[in-house]
Amino acid sequence: MSTVVPPEDPESDPRVKAVFDDIRAVRGNDFVNNVWRYLAFDPRLLEEVWTSVRDVMAKPTLIDFKTKEMIYVAVSIANSCHYCVHSHTAAAKARGMTDAEHAELLQIVSTAARTNHLLNGIQPPLDDAFNASPE
Amino acid sequence: MSTVVPPEDPESDPRVKAVFDDIRAVRGNDFVNNVWRYLAFDPRLLEEVWTSVRDVMAKPTLIDFKTKEMIYVAVSIANSCHYCVHSHTAAAKARGMTDAEHAELLQIVSTAARTNHLLNGIQPPLDDAFNASPE
Amino acid sequence: MSTVVPPEDPESDPRVKAVFDDIRAVRGNDFVNNVWRYLAFDPRLLEEVWTSVRDVMAKPTLIDFKTKEMIYVAVSIANSCHYCVHSHTAAAKARGMTDAEHAELLQIVSTAARTNHLLNGIQPPLDDAFNASPE
Amino acid sequence: MSTVVPPEDPESDPRVKAVFDDIRAVRGNDFVNNVWRYLAFDPRLLEEVWTSVRDVMAKPTLIDFKTKEMIYVAVSIANSCHYCVHSHTAAAKARGMTDAEHAELLQIVSTAARTNHLLNGIQPPLDDAFNASPE
Amino acid sequence: MSTVVPPEDPESDPRVKAVFDDIRAVRGNDFVNNVWRYLAFDPRLLEEVWTSVRDVMAKPTLIDFKTKEMIYVAVSIANSCHYCVHSHTAAAKARGMTDAEHAELLQIVSTAARTNHLLNGIQPPLDDAFNASPE
Amino acid sequence: MSTVVPPEDPESDPRVKAVFDDIRAVRGNDFVNNVWRYLAFDPRLLEEVWTSVRDVMAKPTLIDFKTKEMIYVAVSIANSCHYCVHSHTAAAKARGMTDAEHAELLQIVSTAARTNHLLNGIQPPLDDAFNASPE
Numbered sequence: 001m002s003t004v005v006p007p008e009d010p011e012s013d014p015r016v017k018a019v020f021d022d023i024r025a026v027r028g029n030d031f032v033n034n035v036w037r038y039l040a041f042d043p044r045l046l047e048e049v050w051t052s053v054r055d056v057m058a059k060p061t062l063i064d065f066k067t068k069e070m071i072y073v074a075v076s077i078a079n080s081c082h083y084c085v086h087s088h089t090a091a092a093k094a095r096g097m098t099d100a101e102h103a104e105l106l107q108i109v110s111t112a113a114r115t116n117h118l119l120n121g122i123q124p125p126l127d128d129a130f131n132a133s134p135e
Numbered sequence: 136m137s138t139v140v141p142p143e144d145p146e147s148d149p150r151v152k153a154v155f156d157d158i159r160a161v162r163g164n165d166f167v168n169n170v171w172r173y174l175a176f177d178p179r180l181l182e183e184v185w186t187s188v189r190d191v192m193a194k195p196t197l198i199d200f201k202t203k204e205m206i207y208v209a210v211s212i213a214n215s216c217h218y219c220v221h222s223h224t225a226a227a228k229a230r231g232m233t234d235a236e237h238a239e240l241l242q243i244v245s246t247a248a249r250t251n252h253l254l255n256g257i258q259p260p261l262d263d264a265f266n267a268s269p270e
Numbered sequence: 271m272s273t274v275v276p277p278e279d280p281e282s283d284p285r286v287k288a289v290f291d292d293i294r295a296v297r298g299n300d301f302v303n304n305v306w307r308y309l310a311f312d313p314r315l316l317e318e319v320w321t322s323v324r325d326v327m328a329k330p331t332l333i334d335f336k337t338k339e340m341i342y343v344a345v346s347i348a349n350s351c352h353y354c355v356h357s358h359t360a361a362a363k364a365r366g367m368t369d370a371e372h373a374e375l376l377q378i379v380s381t382a383a384r385t386n387h388l389l390n391g392i393q394p395p396l397d398d399a400f401n402a403s404p405e
Numbered sequence: 406m407s408t409v410v411p412p413e414d415p416e417s418d419p420r421v422k423a424v425f426d427d428i429r430a431v432r433g434n435d436f437v438n439n440v441w442r443y444l445a446f447d448p449r450l451l452e453e454v455w456t457s458v459r460d461v462m463a464k465p466t467l468i469d470f471k472t473k474e475m476i477y478v479a480v481s482i483a484n485s486c487h488y489c490v491h492s493h494t495a496a497a498k499a500r501g502m503t504d505a506e507h508a509e510l511l512q513i514v515s516t517a518a519r520t521n522h523l524l525n526g527i528q529p530p531l532d533d534a535f536n537a538s539p540e
Numbered sequence: 541m542s543t544v545v546p547p548e549d550p551e552s553d554p555r556v557k558a559v560f561d562d563i564r565a566v567r568g569n570d571f572v573n574n575v576w577r578y579l580a581f582d583p584r585l586l587e588e589v590w591t592s593v594r595d596v597m598a599k600p601t602l603i604d605f606k607t608k609e610m611i612y613v614a615v616s617i618a619n620s621c622h623y624c625v626h627s628h629t630a631a632a633k634a635r636g637m638t639d640a641e642h643a644e645l646l647q648i649v650s651t652a653a654r655t656n657h658l659l660n661g662i663q664p665p666l667d668d669a670f671n672a673s674p675e
Numbered sequence: 676m677s678t679v680v681p682p683e684d685p686e687s688d689p690r691v692k693a694v695f696d697d698i699r700a701v702r703g704n705d706f707v708n709n710v711w712r713y714l715a716f717d718p719r720l721l722e723e724v725w726t727s728v729r730d731v732m733a734k735p736t737l738i739d740f741k742t743k744e745m746i747y748v749a750v751s752i753a754n755s756c757h758y759c760v761h762s763h764t765a766a767a768k769a770r771g772m773t774d775a776e777h778a779e780l781l782q783i784v785s786t787a788a789r790t791n792h793l794l795n796g797i798q799p800p801l802d803d804a805f806n807a808s809p810e
Contacts, residue, residue, distance in 0.1 A: 003257055042370070063239055067202055068243055077210075080350035084251050108206050113518045113521065131676040140672050245391070271535070276799075314643070342787045349787075349791040382750035395676070457651060484618055495669070524575060527543055530574055531622070535573075535627055653789055654785040657752050
C-alpha cells in the first residue's frame with residue numbers, strides 16, 4: 001500500500017530510464033528497489049533525489065562507504081523510517097558491516113537516544129567549553 | 136534553567152565522587168561537564184547512565200572512537216537534543232573530526248532526513264531483498 | 271493488528287451512531303474509515319476527537335480545504351503516522367490535489383526536514399530580525 | 406523571542422479575561438504563565454486549547470493528578486518541547502512528585518526511548534499475542 | 541521482515557538461555573516474545589538490554605507497575621515504535637489497565653502532543669517560576 | 676552558541692560571495708541571515724543547500740509562496756527546529772500570512788499532531804480505500 005501510483009512501464013519515460021540506468025551502473029547490478037520505482041511517478045523529483053543521494057552515498061568521499069551507510073541507518077532509526085532502515089541496513093551489510101558491528105551500531109544509537117531523552121528531560125545549561133562560535 | 140537542582144557540593148556524596156573520579160580518569164583531564172553535575176541529583180541514576188555511556192563510548196570497541204561520536208551526533212540531531220549535539224560534536228572534534236568531516240556528517244544526516252520524510256510520505260512496499268529474517 | 275478492540279456493532283451505541291451519522295453527513299457519502307470505527311471503543315473520546323478534527327478540517331475556514339489537508343499530510347509525515355499519511359493524502363486528493371502538487375508537497379516537506387536536521391546540527395544563534403515579541 | 410506578539414493588555418479582551426479568570430480559579434493562585442499570555446494573540450485558539458487541557462489535566466478523572474502530569478512530561482520530552490517539559494515538570498512537582506519519583510520517571514522515559522530505537526532498528530515481527538483486535 | 545537473523549535454536553547458547561530463563565521466571569509464564577528472540581542475534585546486547593529493562597520495569601520500585609507501563613506506552617507512541625506500543629500496551633493491560641484508563645492515557649498523550657507542537661510553533665519564553673536550578 | 680565557527684569575512688571566499696549575492700538578489704534586500712553565515716564554514720555545503728532551498732521555495736512553482744512557507748513551518752514545528760520555525764514563520768509573514776492565518780496554521784498542525792499520536796497509539800489497520808498503488 002502506497003500513497004502514489006508507480007508507473008507501470010517506468011522506463012518508457014527517457015528521464016526515468018536515464019536514472020534507472022545510472023542506478024544500475026553505479027551499483028554494478030540490475031536491482032532497482034521500490035523507492036526509485038515509486039518516485040518515478042514524478043521524473044523531476046526522481047532525478048533530484050537520486051542525484052543528491054548518489055553524490056554523497058555512492059561516490060568516494062572523506063568518510064568510507066560502510067560508515068556512511070551506518071550513519072544513514074542511525075538517522076533513519078531515529079526518524080522511524082521503516083523502509084530506510086531496511087534499505088540502508090542492507091546497504092551497510094553490502095559494504096561489509098558485520099553482525100557484531102551492526103549490534104554495536106544499535107547499541108550506540110539506542111544509548112544516544114537514551115541520553116537524548118534524559119537531557120531533554122533535565123535541560124542542563126550548555127557548558128561554555130562546547131561553544132565553537134566566538135559569539 | 137533546568138528541571139532539577141544540581142547538588143551544591145556533589146563530591147561530598149561518595150557515590151558521586153566515585154563517578155566524577157572515573158570521568159576524570161577516563162578522559163585524562165579535570166573537566167566534568169554539566170550533564171553529570173545535574174544528573175548527580177540522583178546518584179543511582181548518575182552511576183547507571185555513566186556506566187552505560189562509558190562502556191560503549193569511552194572503551195575500545197569494534198568501531199573507532201571518532202566514528203562512534205559521529206554516529207552519536209547523528210542520532211542527537213534527529214532527536215533534537217541540543218545539549219547532546221553540542222557535547223558530542225565537541226567530543227568528535229576531540230577525537231579528530233575535521234571541519235570537512237563535520238560538513239560531510241551534516242550532509243549525510245540531512246540527506247537521510249530528507250529521504251526519511253520522502254519515504255514516510257510515499258510508503259512504498261518493502262522489497263523482499265531487504266529481509267534478513269527467514270519469516 | 272490494533273491495541274484496542276473495535277465494537278462489533280458500533281452504532282448500537284447512540285453516541286457512536288450520532289458521530290457516524292455526522293461523519294456521513296459532512297462527507298456526503300457512506301464511508302466511515304477505520305480510525306472512527308476503532309475510536310468507538312470509547313464513545314467520549316470518539317466525540318471529542320471527531321468534533322475537533324471536523325471543526326478545523328471539514329468546515330470552511332480561512333485556509334482552503336486542499337491546503338489544510340496538505341499541511342495535515344506534512345505534519346503526519348514528520349510524525350511518522352502511517353495511517354494519517356494515507357488517510358489525509360487520500361483526503362487531499364479528494365479535495366483536488368494533483369500528482370504534480372503531491373510531488374511538490376513531498377519536495378517541500380523533505381527539503382524542510384533536510385534543513386531542520388542541518389540547523390539542529392549547527393545551532394546558529396537566532397537573528398534578532400525574527401523576533402515577533404517585544405521581549 | 407517568540408513567533409507571535411502577545412497582547413500588551415490581554416485582559417481588555419473579555420474572552421481572554423474569561424480564560425485567565427478560569428485559569429486562576431482552577432489553580433487557586435494568580436499565576437498565568439506565558440503559554441496562555443502568548444496564546445492570547447488569538448482568543449478563539451486560547452479558549453479551545455485551555456478548555457481541552459483543563460478538562461483532562463485539571464479536573465478529577467480516573468488517573469490521579471500527579472500521574473497525569475508525569476505522563477505529560479514523558480510525551481513532552483519525547484517531542485522535544487522545552488517549554489512543556491519545564492511547565493509540566495513544575496506541575497508534577499506541585500502535585501507531589503518527589504525528586505526520587507522524578508529520577509524514576511526519567512529512567513523509564515530514557516529506557517523506553519532506548520528500546521524504541523533498538524526495535525525501530527531491528528523491526529521484529531509483531532507477536533500474535535499482542536493483537537487486541539479480532540482482525 | 542526484520543534487519544537481523546534471529547538464531548534458529550537460541551537456547552543452545554548458554555548466555556541466551558540464561559536470559560530466556562530469567563524472562564520466564566520474572567513473568568511467571570513461558571512466553572518469550574519476538575524482541576528477545578531477535579535480540580538473541582547478539583547475546584551481549586540481549587543481556588544488557590534485558591537487564592536494564594527488567595530492573596526498572598519488572599522489579600518493585602517507587603512507581604507502581606501499571607503506571608510504569610503506561611508511561612512506557614506514552615513514550616513509545618511519541619517515538620513511533622509500533623512494536624513497543626503493542627508490547628507495552630499488552631503489558632499495561634496485564635498489569636490491570638482498563639479500557640477506560642487506556643482511553644484516558646491516549647487522551648493525555650494526544651493532548652500533550654497537541655500543546656507540544658503548539659508551543660514549538662509559538663516558542664514563548666520560559667517563565668522564571670519554572671527554573672529548578674539556582675543558575 | 677553553535678557547533679561550527681562561521682568565517683569572519685565570509686565574502687572573501689568567491690564561492691560564498693556568489694551565494695550571498697544570489698540570496699540578496701532573490702530576496703531584493705541586503706539581509707543574509709545566520710543560517711547562511713554559519714553554513715559558509717563549508718562553501719560546497721552552502722552552495723548545495725542554498726540551491727535546493729531556493730529552487731523550491733524562492734522560485735514560482737505550482738504552490739503559492741505563502742502556502743509553501745506555511746508547509747515549511749509545519750514540518751519545522753514537528754521536527755522541533757527552533758531556528759527553522761522562527762525563520763520560516765518570518766518568511767510566511769513576509770509573504771502575507773496574517774495573524775489569523777498563523778493561528779489557523781497552528782491549529783491544523785497541533786490537531787494533526789494530536790491524531791498522529793492517537794493513531795500511533797491505537798494502530799488501526801489501513802482501509803483498502805486509501806491504497807493508491809495496484810499492489
